[in-house]
Amino acid sequence: MKNIVSPTQIIYEDVCRANIDRMLQKARHSGAVLRPHFKTHQSVEVGRWFREAGIDRIAVSSVSMAQQFAADGWMDIMIAFPVNFFEMDAINQLASRLKLGLLAASTGVISLLKKQLKHPVDLYIKVDVGTHRTGFDPYDTTLLDQELEQIPNTSRLRLKGLVAHAGHTYQAASHEEIHSIYRGGVQILTNIRERYNDRFPELVISWGDTPSCSVVEDLSQVDELRPGNFVYYDLMQWQLNACRLSNIGMVVAAPLVALHPGRNEAVVYAGAVHLSKEQLITRQGEKWYGIMVLLDDSGRWRLPEQQVWVHRLSQEHGILKVPPALFSQLQIGQMTGIIPVHSCLAADLLPKRLIV
Amino acid sequence: MKNIVSPTQIIYEDVCRANIDRMLQKARHSGAVLRPHFKTHQSVEVGRWFREAGIDRIAVSSVSMAQQFAADGWMDIMIAFPVNFFEMDAINQLASRLKLGLLAASTGVISLLKKQLKHPVDLYIKVDVGTHRTGFDPYDTTLLDQELEQIPNTSRLRLKGLVAHAGHTYQAASHEEIHSIYRGGVQILTNIRERYNDRFPELVISWGDTPSCSVVEDLSQVDELRPGNFVYYDLMQWQLNACRLSNIGMVVAAPLVALHPGRNEAVVYAGAVHLSKEQLITRQGEKWYGIMVLLDDSGRWRLPEQQVWVHRLSQEHGILKVPPALFSQLQIGQMTGIIPVHSCLAADLLPKRLIV
Numbered sequence: 258m259k260n261i262v263s264p265t266q267i268i269y270e271d272v273c274r275a276n277i278d279r280m281l282q283k284a285r286h287s288g289a290v291l292r293p294h295f296k297t298h299q300s301v302e303v304g305r306w307f308r309e310a311g312i313d314r315i316a317v318s319s320v321s322m323a324q325q326f327a328a329d330g331w332m333d334i335m336i337a338f339p340v341n342f343f344e345m346d347a348i349n350q351l352a353s354r355l356k357l358g359l360l361a362a363s364t365g366v367i368s369l370l371k372k373q374l375k376h377p378v379d380l381y382i383k384v385d386v387g388t389h390r391t392g393f394d395p396y397d398t399t400l401l402d403q404e405l406e407q408i409p410n411t412s413r414l415r416l417k418g419l420v421a422h423a424g425h426t427y428q429a430a431s432h433e434e435i436h437s438i439y440r441g442g443v444q445i446l447t448n449i450r451e452r453y454n455d456r457f458p459e460l461v462i463s464w465g466d467t468p469s470c471s472v473v474e475d476l477s478q479v480d481e482l483r484p485g486n487f488v489y490y491d492l493m494q495w496q497l498n499a500c501r502l503s504n505i506g507m508v509v510a511a512p513l514v515a516l517h518p519g520r521n522e523a524v525v526y527a528g529a530v531h532l533s534k535e536q537l538i539t540r541q542g543e544k545w546y547g548i549m550v551l552l553d554d555s556g557r558w559r560l561p562e563q564q565v566w567v568h569r570l571s572q573e574h575g576i577l578k579v580p581p582a583l584f585s586q587l588q589i590g591q592m593t594g595i596i597p598v599h600s601c602l603a604a605d606l607l608p609k610r611l612i613v
Numbered sequence: 614m615k616n617i618v619s620p621t622q623i624i625y626e627d628v629c630r631a632n633i634d635r636m637l638q639k640a641r642h643s644g645a646v647l648r649p650h651f652k653t654h655q656s657v658e659v660g661r662w663f664r665e666a667g668i669d670r671i672a673v674s675s676v677s678m679a680q681q682f683a684a685d686g687w688m689d690i691m692i693a694f695p696v697n698f699f700e701m702d703a704i705n706q707l708a709s710r711l712k713l714g715l716l717a718a719s720t721g722v723i724s725l726l727k728k729q730l731k732h733p734v735d736l737y738i739k740v741d742v743g744t745h746r747t748g749f750d751p752y753d754t755t756l757l758d759q760e761l762e763q764i765p766n767t768s769r770l771r772l773k774g775l776v777a778h779a780g781h782t783y784q785a786a787s788h789e790e791i792h793s794i795y796r797g798g799v800q801i802l803t804n805i806r807e808r809y810n811d812r813f814p815e816l817v818i819s820w821g822d823t824p825s826c827s828v829v830e831d832l833s834q835v836d837e838l839r840p841g842n843f844v845y846y847d848l849m850q851w852q853l854n855a856c857r858l859s860n861i862g863m864v865v866a867a868p869l870v871a872l873h874p875g876r877n878e879a880v881v882y883a884g885a886v887h888l889s890k891e892q893l894i895t896r897q898g899e900k901w902y903g904i905m906v907l908l909d910d911s912g913r914w915r916l917p918e919q920q921v922w923v924h925r926l927s928q929e930h931g932i933l934k935v936p937p938a939l940f941s942q943l944q945i946g947q948m949t950g951i952i953p954v955h956s957c958l959a960a961d962l963l964p965k966r967l968i969v
Contacts, residue, residue, distance in 0.1 A: 341618070514697050571746060576747075589698065606962075
């Protein structure tokens with residue numbers, strides 16, 4: 258803690274390793290393989306905790322992340338993002354030396370890959386199971402039929418599986434709704450697998466999103482799990498009841514820089530460029546950009562007796578609403594902690610990390 | 614353009630230099646000094662365009678930015694953010710070699726500075742002119758009176774002026790409202806200056822925020838202008854009518870990676886970690902995270918015939934709503950541009966820059 262002077266990720270190794278182990282056990286009990294998404298932490302060191310737990314394959318969301326983790330020895334990497342054809346040189350370079358997975362998320366991708374790929378890759382079809390971000394429409398398979406006809410009988414493009422990310426679990430109102438999204442999504446993927454079973458008999462089903470992977474106990478209907486956020490969790494997952502407070506693996510250290518007794522507000526050095534502007538709306542209609550925690554000298558955190566939340570952000574400022582009883586105990590020059598709304602975005606923004 | 618393969622700032626030097634010149638002329642006509650805020654661009658090269666225009670003093674919003682620009686030879690830097698006492702070593706080091714300005718934004722700061730400062734600095738009092746982010750309450754001067762009594766008659770702490778940032782101009786509904794915020798804010802600062810005139814007879818009034826500095830023609834009531842965003846402007850400023858489209862100095866290059874004809878949506882590689890989750894709500898109630906522009910080979914942009922906006926963001930994905938007529942002209946592997954909602958946040962997120 259002594260070396261922290263500005264917004265920094267404090268990462269709790271014991272909590273993260275326990276989160277990794279718990280998800281890995283669930284995957285094993287479900288007969289599924291865990292391919293954790295490394296976009297959350299983007300850290301070589303945290304990645305090694307996964308490796309030590311027995312993980313040998315990962316997902317990332319950019320070519321540059323694939324290069325980063327390839328450089329640390331990861332040899333089975335899925336780029337779980339639509340192919341960016343501007344980066345084909347780097348993609349070919351990766352494909353030449355490791356087991357690379359690519360996504361076809363809309364039509365036209367396979368014909369471009371056929372022309373531009375120089376080494377074998379595993380191809381996955383992205384299916385839209387209801388998030389409507391990207392992926393093929395499972396209810397009108399015309400485009401998907403056409404796209405799959407493009408797959409040649411050559412060795413460079415191996416159709417390996419179906420990929421889905423049920424991001425709409427993040428808006429779920431209850432665990433029952435998360436279960437329902439999972440059941441519906443898996444049914445969609447199973448139907449698609451069935452549809453193409455004659456030509457592609459061994460497609461795997463790869464399923465993402467931390468809420469469903471955390472909440473659903475039996476995930477045996479899928480072959481591969483791709484959650485990422487679960488290594489840190491965050492306020493959004495806590496609001497979804499997808500984790501406990503004790504599972505929070507990262508908080509943001511935030512120097513307290515101003516106190517305004519007239520309106521019981523404190524200002525911390527942790528703004529939009531540290532926490533991101535990801536917000537959550539509470540049941541009371543309040544907008545939260547994070548909640549404040551108290552840090553001890555070793556960097557461990559605890560909740561104050563009353564909730565203190567970040568209710569406004571500008572580029573470098575976070576504005577906290579503080580109940581009067583706590584306000585009088587705060588002082589300028591104190592280090593506070595913020596549990597971010599979305600740990601993936603905060604981690605991306607904060608290159609400084611302290612592992613405790 | 615040929616070297617761009619992933620989300621990148623495209624910076625238009627001619628537009629930025631014209632924006633700088635225009636603001637500098639306005640400051641000169643108003644008899645005010647321009648101290649541009651460099652938190653927007655955070656670029657040494659863009660900073661040099663200011664220097665070439667005749668600027669010799671700047672504002673920044675962190676100690677690390679002050680170090681960055683000090684290393685490029687800037688010798689008069691205001692850290693326009695409450696003092697972060699965890700960084701006193703670096704602050705003292707800066708104060709030992711250049712003209713450093715610091716802010717007292719709430720009580721207790723001056724007594725801490727008296728103990729910890731080792732070299733002279735210019736001290737500014739931050740006054741809350743209605744944004745309620747930070748700064749002293751101008752309507753109840755009890756705390757400010759007490760704080761200013763702490764200022765010793767020594768050379769290390771020189772009370773130099775009053776600083777305000779009228780961030781609430783960003784929520785203004787009209788130019789008249791921006792004018793009104795400016796007039797009210799200046800009156801507040803003038804009253805405060807008057808109040809302490811006997812003891813501190815030559816306080817300067819330093820005024821920030823791009824909307825008022827862009828919209829108000831005669832800024833002669835203030836001594837110093839501290840806008841930052843105006844070098845790039847962005848969608849938010851355009852919505853406020855604080856700039857024209859032709860004044861936009863930066864767009865984000867965004868590879869098009871998926872097309873979904875069923876819902877006329879395109880997916881670009883430009884998500885929350887590139888554009889930030891800053892949003893604006895249009896008069897029609899639509900949520901915008903940016904608008905799409907078409908890029909030519911040299912990197913110049915133009916608006917398509919119909920508006921195309923980013924209506925959803927996830928970590929790396931931006932989802933565009935595209936009218937049918939334009940949709941049929943788009944293709945995967947095309948480079949599009951996005952005018953960000955808030956250029957300061959996008960610029961902070963995008964280390965890759967192309968200057969054209």
